Amino acid sequence: xxxxxxxxxxxxxxxxxNVTFRCDPISEHNRLYWYRQTLGQGPEFLTYFQNEAQLxxxxxxxxxxxxxxxxxxxxxxxxxxxxxxxxxxxxxxxxVWDGTEAFFGQGTRLTVx
Amino acid sequence: QKEVExxxxxxxxxxxxxxxxxxxxxxxxxxxxxxxxxxxxxGPELLMYTYSSGNKEDGRFTAQVDKSSKYISLxxxxxxxxxxxxxxxAMSLRDxxxxxxxxxxxxxxx
Numbered sequence: 001x002x003x004x005x006x007x008x009x010x011x012x013x014x015x016x017x018n019v020t021f022r023c024d025p026i027s028e029h030n031r032l033y034w035y036r037q038t039l040g041q042g043p044e045f046l047t048y049f050q051n052e053a054q055l056x057x058x059x060x061x062x063x064x065x066x067x068x069x070x071x072x073x074x075x076x077x078x079x080x081x082x083x084x085x086x087x088x089x090x091x092x093x094x095x096v097w098d099g100t101e102a103f104f105g106q107g108t109r110l111t112v113x
Numbered sequence: 114q115k116e117v118e119x120x121x122x123x124x125x126x127x128x129x130x131x132x133x134x135x136x137x138x139x140x141x142x143x144x145x146x147x148x149x150x151x152x153x154x155x156g157p158e159l160l161m162y163t164y165s166s167g168n169k170e171d172g173r174f175t176a177q178v179d180k181s182s183k184y185i186s187l188x189x190x191x192x193x194x195x196x197x198x199x200x201x202x203a204m205s206l207r208d209x210x211x212x213x214x215x216x217x218x219x220x221x222x223x
Binding site: 004006033035040041042043044045048056089091093098099101102103104105106107109 | 117119121144145147149154155156157158159162164201203205207208209210211212213214215216
């Protein structure tokens with residue numbers, strides 16, 4: 001296991017389409033985080049999981065966004081009815097437990113046209 | 114006031130110089146402090162992770178935390194062109210999400 005894996009790396013979609021991203025955390029990492037990053041900004045928190053439980057969702061996360069981590073391992077982030085403003089880098093991170101180092105994947109770059 | 118403030122730069126320094134990057138924060142309850150390096154179109158890479166006030170050194174990198182002033186720093190010695198990247202400070206409570214600064218763009222001039 002070499003790190004946090006995110007797929008796809010790039011996604012181009014038409015406005016109004018649904019997209020789903022996948023994150024595979026480092027093995028045995030209980031905490032999994034989703035962030036969104038736009039050009040020139042730091043990562044903005046979206047949501048995080050402790051095993052399969054979703055502990056917090058940001059107010060940034062509209063009803064069009066949903067995330068799950070069904071078996072406490074990989075996680076998916078779905079965006080329904082995409083808008084141009086959804087274009088960003090979506091980052092996933094994992095950590096063993098609270099208070100430990102968090103490691104990021106390479107991100108999924110979404111472009112909505 | 115944002116929870117974490119970081120000057121976005123860009124910061125340009127000559128190769129071999131000592132680089133100083135800084136962040137301030139407003140929440141005195143933050144306990145864990147991190148510095149990430151991010152190259153263009155890549156995910157953030159963890160550089161330094163500290164828990165308490167004081168200094169932590171790793172090779173050419175030194176992280177400094179001053180909880181009384183709510184101020185953290187990252188020093189890079191003998192800077193190299195390969196250090197050119199965006200540096201993100203981040204922090205968290207013990208049982209909570211990680212909050213990031215906007216990042217500082219650093220250019221090391223050969």
